[in-house]
Amino acid sequence: MSKVKYYYDSETLSYRKVVRKKRTTVKYVFMFLLASALFGFMFVFFASYYFESPKEKALARELQNMQLQYELLNKKMDEAESVLANVEERDNAIYRLYFEANPIPNEQRRQGFGGINRYKQFEGFDNSKLIIEANKRLDIIQKQIVVQSKSLDEIAVLAEDKEKFLATIPAIQPVNNEELTRMASGYGYRTDPFTKVRKFHYGMDFTAPRGTPIYASGDGVIIRADAGATGYGKHIRIDHGFGYESLYAHLYKYNVKRNQKVKRGDLIGFVGSTGRSEAPHLHYEIFKDGVRINPINFYYGNLSAKEFSELLAKASLENQSLD
Structure with missing residues (x-):
C-alpha cells in the first residue's frame, strides 16, 4: 500500500493531502522508462565496446587465422618464386645455351594480365588489398610455371634431336x-x-x-x-x-x-x-x-x-x- 503524503497549506493553516495528477504520473512513468532505456543502451554499448561476445570472439579468431594463413601463403609463394627463378636461370643459361636455342625473354616470363579486372570479386572487404595482391602473385606464378613447363617440353625435344644429331654425324675414323x-x-x-x-x-x-x-x-x-x-x-x-x-x-x-x-x-x-x-x-x-x-x-x-x-x-x- 502506497504512503499518503501531506503538505501544509499556509492559507488555511492546515495540512492537506497531496493528490497526484494523472498527467504527472504519466510524465514520471515516461521519464522513468526513458531513463531505463538510456541506461540499458549505455550498458549494452559499453559492454559491447569493452567486452566481446562469443560470436565476436569466434570471428576474431577466424580473422586472425586467415591472416596467418595469408602470411604462410606469401612465404610459400616467396619460396616458389625463388625455385622458379633458379629453374629459369638454368633454362636460359645452361639448357638453351647448350642446345643453341634462344632464351625466353624476361618480359614474356613476367608478363601480367591485361584487359578486364580479374579481381573485382575481392573488392569491398576490410582485407581486399591483401587478398588481391595474393591472388595476383599466385596467378603470375602459375603463368610462369606454364611458360617454364612449355620451355622444358621444348628442351626435351631439343635434347632428343641433339642425341640423334650426336649419333648421326660422322665421328669416327672409317678404317681402324x-x-x-x-x-x-x-x-x-x-x-x-x-x-x-x-x-x-x-x-x-x-x-x-x-x-x-x-x-x-x-x-x-x-x-x-x-x-x-x-x-x-x-x-x-x-x-x-x-x-x-x-x-x-x-x-x-x-x-x-x-x-x-x-x-x-x-x-x-x-x-x-x-x-x-x-x-x-x-x-x-x-x-x-x-x-x-x-x-x-x-x-x-x-x-x-x-x-x-x-x-x-x-x-x-x-x-x-x-x-
Missing part, C-alpha cells in the same frame, strides 16, 4: 688404325698422282691392304652404293641427316645396298683400288649442306688425343695423293 698402312694424304692442296699437277684434294686417303673393312662413321641411310660417279670407282654415300653426308670411294666391294639404314661402326664395305686410284686405299669425304669440309674435325669418337695429334700432323703434310 691397326689396319692402316699409313695416312697417305689429307684435305688441301696435293700433287695429283697422274698429272703431277698441284690441285685441291677434298678428302683424306687412308692406305690399307685390299679387303680391309670400312665402317660407317655415323648413323644414316645409304643413298648410293655404285660406281656411277667419275673417278670414285665403287663408292658409298651415307646421308646422316642434319645436312651431313659421308663418301667412301675406291672400294673393292660393298657390304650394304641403297636405302639401307646403318649405325655408326657398321661394316659397309672393303678397301680397294677401283676408279681413278693409284693403289689400294680409302678416299673419305664429308659434306655439310652439299659443301665438302675437312674430315679431320670428325674423329673425336674413336681416336685418343695422341692419335688425333699424329693424324693431324700427317694430314697437314703437302704430299702426293693416291687419287
Whole structure:
C-alpha cells in the first residue's frame, strides 16, 4: 500500500493531502522508462565496446587465422618464386645455351594480365588489398610455371634431336688404325698422282691392304652404293641427316645396298683400288649442306688425343695423293 503524503497549506493553516495528477504520473512513468532505456543502451554499448561476445570472439579468431594463413601463403609463394627463378636461370643459361636455342625473354616470363579486372570479386572487404595482391602473385606464378613447363617440353625435344644429331654425324675414323698402312694424304692442296699437277684434294686417303673393312662413321641411310660417279670407282654415300653426308670411294666391294639404314661402326664395305686410284686405299669425304669440309674435325669418337695429334700432323703434310 502506497504512503499518503501531506503538505501544509499556509492559507488555511492546515495540512492537506497531496493528490497526484494523472498527467504527472504519466510524465514520471515516461521519464522513468526513458531513463531505463538510456541506461540499458549505455550498458549494452559499453559492454559491447569493452567486452566481446562469443560470436565476436569466434570471428576474431577466424580473422586472425586467415591472416596467418595469408602470411604462410606469401612465404610459400616467396619460396616458389625463388625455385622458379633458379629453374629459369638454368633454362636460359645452361639448357638453351647448350642446345643453341634462344632464351625466353624476361618480359614474356613476367608478363601480367591485361584487359578486364580479374579481381573485382575481392573488392569491398576490410582485407581486399591483401587478398588481391595474393591472388595476383599466385596467378603470375602459375603463368610462369606454364611458360617454364612449355620451355622444358621444348628442351626435351631439343635434347632428343641433339642425341640423334650426336649419333648421326660422322665421328669416327672409317678404317681402324691397326689396319692402316699409313695416312697417305689429307684435305688441301696435293700433287695429283697422274698429272703431277698441284690441285685441291677434298678428302683424306687412308692406305690399307685390299679387303680391309670400312665402317660407317655415323648413323644414316645409304643413298648410293655404285660406281656411277667419275673417278670414285665403287663408292658409298651415307646421308646422316642434319645436312651431313659421308663418301667412301675406291672400294673393292660393298657390304650394304641403297636405302639401307646403318649405325655408326657398321661394316659397309672393303678397301680397294677401283676408279681413278693409284693403289689400294680409302678416299673419305664429308659434306655439310652439299659443301665438302675437312674430315679431320670428325674423329673425336674413336681416336685418343695422341692419335688425333699424329693424324693431324700427317694430314697437314703437302704430299702426293693416291687419287
